[in-house]
Amino acid sequence: MARFWRRWLKGRAGGRIQTPAPAAALHSSNAGQQAAVVDHVEEAVLLVQGSAVRWLNPAARLMFPALEHPVGRTLVEVVRDHRMDSLAVRAHEAGLEQAAEIELPSSGRRLQVRALPLNDGGIAVLVQDVTRLRHLETVRQQFVANLSHEIRTPLAGLDLAAQTLSEQLPAEGDARTFIDRVIQESQRLQAILLNLTQLAALDADGMEVERAPFGVAALVADLGGRYQSRAAAAGLELRTEPVEDGLQALGDRGKTDQALQNVVDNALKFTRSGEVVVSTSSDDSRVEISVRDTGSGIPPRELPRIFERFYKVDLARGGQPGSGLGLSIARHLVELQGGTIVAESSPGAGTVVRVRLPRVPLTSR
Numbered sequence: 001m002a003r004f005w006r007r008w009l010k011g012r013a014g015g016r017i018q019t020p021a022p023a024a025a026l027h028s029s030n031a032g033q034q035a036a037v038v039d040h041v042e043e044a045v046l047l048v049q050g051s052a053v054r055w056l057n058p059a060a061r062l063m064f065p066a067l068e069h070p071v072g073r074t075l076v077e078v079v080r081d082h083r084m085d086s087l088a089v090r091a092h093e094a095g096l097e098q099a100a101e102i103e104l105p106s107s108g109r110r111l112q113v114r115a116l117p118l119n120d121g122g123i124a125v126l127v128q129d130v131t132r133l134r135h136l137e138t139v140r141q142q143f144v145a146n147l148s149h150e151i152r153t154p155l156a157g158l159d160l161a162a163q164t165l166s167e168q169l170p171a172e173g174d175a176r177t178f179i180d181r182v183i184q185e186s187q188r189l190q191a192i193l194l195n196l197t198q199l200a201a202l203d204a205d206g207m208e209v210e211r212a213p214f215g216v217a218a219l220v221a222d223l224g225g226r227y228q229s230r231a232a233a234a235g236l237e238l239r240t241e242p243v244e245d246g247l248q249a250l251g252d253r254g255k256t257d258q259a260l261q262n263v264v265d266n267a268l269k270f271t272r273s274g275e276v277v278v279s280t281s282s283d284d285s286r287v288e289i290s291v292r293d294t295g296s297g298i299p300p301r302e303l304p305r306i307f308e309r310f311y312k313v314d315l316a317r318g319g320q321p322g323s324g325l326g327l328s329i330a331r332h333l334v335e336l337q338g339g340t341i342v343a344e345s346s347p348g349a350g351t352v353v354r355v356r357l358p359r360v361p362l363t364s365r
């Protein structure tokens with residue numbers, strides 16, 4: 001629905017949104033129809049001129065019922081929250097959209113608020129109640145955290161029993177085949193568990209992130225070294241290209257390494273033949289570490305979704321093992337450091353994943 005009213009308010013010019021004033025809107029039949037639809041959207045919409053509310057839709061009247069006749073009163077009188085008012089003021093002063101999530105102390109409701117400057121000098125304030133959404137997110141996070149905690153002990157027990165049994169079984173025969181399978185599957189489960197535990201830790205607030213300079217060349221060399229034997233066993237070439245002398249990123253070396261491991265793991269997993277190349281580049285403010293493969297590639301319509309939790313391309317056809325968590329963890333780890341991660345791909349030709357991090361400023365080196 002947010003998209004609808006955005007179209008209604010559409011026609012940005014220089015960061016501002018051109019919109020018919022509600023009064024004018026009602027005089028044009030097309031705009032009149034649009035205004036009628038805005039009357040029915042669930043999102044609260046308030047139009048503010050100066051500091052006074054000049055129009056609001058029924059959802060806004062329902063969400064902010066304090067005044068019987070809100071039109072003409074100040075925004076803060078209507079919404080009873082100074083943070084929303086400040087957001088509208090900031091949008092007006094900056095001429096740019098401002099957004100914030102606000103928790104109302106009185107009711108505990110969480111509101112997603114956006115303030116958009118309009119071309120007539122007014123401000124559109126859009127408010128969505130996200131209380132239920134946030135509650136569901138918390139429930140999901142707690143569920144994942146509890147589940148991973150609960151299955152850790154039985155899984156470790158299972159693995160230990162299988163390893164002990166394996167030592168006592170002959171090197172050949174059916175029993176060997178089955179016990180090897182048990183060990184392999186339990187290790188797969190443990191890898192999934194590790195990912196889930198990590199996601200739970202990332203979801204919990206307050207994860208410590210280091211922000212210190214670290215050498216990119218050593219990081220890339222370690223990464224290449226770690227996967228050399230696996231690449232060779234799969235008949236792939238894993239190359240690391242030379243890194244610019246003294247290049248340093250600013251962030252958390254351990255978390256960057258972990259994120260890149262997930263990316264290289266994918267590159268090797270989804271490449272049947274050819275090579276995986278780790279290369280770097282930089283500009284004044286950023287370092288980019290990219291992992292390019294000559295693998296199966298990702299269809300364009302799937303590409304935007306690969307960083308989502310549990311998302312796997314072509315799930316129906318089985319494909320490679322994995323829980324679909326590696327890239328979402330990688331994104332978390334990179335973004336925690338103020339970096340970005342993006343993927344480009346052409347099916348059949350391969351994929352490149354680029355991790356960008358802040359660079360240590362030239363003057364401080």
Ligand SMILES: Nc1ncnc2c1ncn2[C@@H]1O[C@H](COP(=O)(O)OP(=O)(O)OP(=O)(O)O)[C@@H](O)[C@H]1O
Pocket residue numbers: 195262266267270293295296297298306307311312313314321322323324325326327328351
């Ligand atoms: N280099 C790549 N080439 C082709 N497809 C890829 C590549 N990297 C990721 N994908 C696709 O994106 C999906 C999500 O990747 P992600 O790393 O999150 O999960 P996974 O590798 O399936 O499982 P996990 O990393 O949890 O073991 C993969 O399942 C795969 O379909």
Ligand SMILES: [Mg+2]
Pocket residue numbers: 262265266322325326327
């Ligand atoms: Mg993966």
